[in-house]
Structures are given as C-alpha cells and as structure tokens.
Amino acid sequence: MAPSDERLVHETVQGNLQAFEELVHRYQRQVFTIAYRMTNQREEAEDIAQEVFITVYQKLYQFDTSRRFAPWIQRITVNTCITRLRKKKKVVLVNFEDNISNRADPFLNIDYNDPAVVYDREELKLDLKEALLQLPESYRAMLILRYQLDMSNQEIADALGITRENVEVKMHRARKSLRKVLLERRDERRQRDELSASR
Structure with missing residues (x-):
C-alpha cells in the first residue's frame, strides 16, 4: 500500500x-x-x-x-x-472556450456554417478573455478554479484557506463583476457600430 x-x-x-x-x-x-x-x-x-x-x-x-x-x-x-x-x-489568460466546449453546448441547434453566428461566438470568447483581465486577481482566480478546473466551492475554500460561505459570496461578486464588464463592452461596441452606421 x-x-x-x-x-x-x-x-x-x-x-x-x-x-x-x-x-x-x-x-x-x-x-x-x-x-x-x-x-x-x-x-x-x-x-x-x-x-x-x-x-x-x-x-x-x-x-x-x-x-x-x-x-x-x-x-x-x-x-x-x-x-x-x-x-x-501584461498577462494573457486562458480563454473560456475550453470550458464552453467541454460542457453542454447551449448553441447546439445553431447553424455554425452561418458566418454571423461564428462571428458572434468569437466576439463572446474575446470579450470573456478581455473582461477577465479587468477583474481583480482574486476574482480571476476564483472563476478559473470554478469554471476552468471544475473545483467545487468546498475544494476552492480548502485551496484558498477560506470558508465555503466566503467562497460563495466572493464567487457571486466575481460573476457580478464579470457580467458588468461584459455588458459595458457590449454597450461600447453597440455605440461604435451605431456611429459607423451613421457616417
């Protein structure tokens, strides 16, 4: 043994x-x-x-x-x-597309031969990667441990030396911060597109 x-x-x-x-x-x-x-x-x-x-x-x-x-x-x-x-x-973090492709794909019924669909999905991947770079390192680590390494909240708590409740609170804040950055990026892109269209 x-x-x-x-x-x-x-x-x-x-x-x-x-x-x-x-x-x-x-x-x-x-x-x-x-x-x-x-x-x-x-x-x-x-x-x-x-x-x-x-x-x-x-x-x-x-x-x-x-x-x-x-x-x-x-x-x-x-x-x-x-x-x-x-x-x-200047650090380039791992993309979340690995995680997206390893899980149940929410886009299964979408035609991937449609260039517009492929473009939108690539934009999402780029947004996720760049949004992660804008998060504090502790939030970044939390999201990667959870969604890239598939660690449970208890495993993350053990690894970081904090309580599971603390992980749940921080994970909620990390997701909220990521969502905020992603929405801001989407709004910025929409404004740029509208400016381009009006010219």
Whole structure:
C-alpha cells in the first residue's frame, strides 16, 4: 500500500529526499495545470511549478500532518500565481472556450456554417478573455478554479484557506463583476457600430 501524502511529508522532514520526489511526482501535473490555466503561458507555468515545489520543500516543516496535503499545496500554487499576475501586468489568460466546449453546448441547434453566428461566438470568447483581465486577481482566480478546473466551492475554500460561505459570496461578486464588464463592452461596441452606421 502506497504511503499517504502526509506520511511522505513526515519522511521528507526527517531527511528522506525520495519521499519528497514522490510528492513531486504525485502533484506536478496538478500544480502545472493550475499555473497554466492561470497564465496560459507554458514557460511561465513551468517556472511557477518549480517555484511552488521550492516553496513547499522550504515550508514542509510548517505543514500540519493532521490535515490533508492537497489543499495546502493548491493554496501555495494559487498564491504563487496571483503574486506573479500582480507583478506582470501584461498577462494573457486562458480563454473560456475550453470550458464552453467541454460542457453542454447551449448553441447546439445553431447553424455554425452561418458566418454571423461564428462571428458572434468569437466576439463572446474575446470579450470573456478581455473582461477577465479587468477583474481583480482574486476574482480571476476564483472563476478559473470554478469554471476552468471544475473545483467545487468546498475544494476552492480548502485551496484558498477560506470558508465555503466566503467562497460563495466572493464567487457571486466575481460573476457580478464579470457580467458588468461584459455588458459595458457590449454597450461600447453597440455605440461604435451605431456611429459607423451613421457616417
């Protein structure tokens, strides 16, 4: 039977580097996935993953082995991503079309051969990506964890070190903020179209 994560943490703190290598092996894909979804840049995600495991190794002695290891490393990963995002103002985030295509498609009965339909859908994807860039990093992270990584509110709460109720409140605010930005962008586009038509 494979040792638990918490057992591996204990052994690593005792000086067993093979135990730490096993932890890295277990979590490297998840850490990289979170970093990549947050940044949409492979090299940046690889750098973040490396930084996360260095931080984890340095702080393992602080980990409470009576708790689960997964939320702890997820929290370090998210915090590392947010710190990077705040340092780098020009960041291109992952589009939500991956999420749209992976879920039940609300446009199933629409003719995708119609150029107008394709154009409208591409506009929506662009609006979502650019609207996300205008949100505070904490809201951005919340929406990506929920809709890109399919994490439940409880999993997000565990990963961020906050209560599930707090997640629900922040998720509501994040969605509201995203909707507001999207509506503003739509209004701006409509005004531009009306100006163009009147010329």
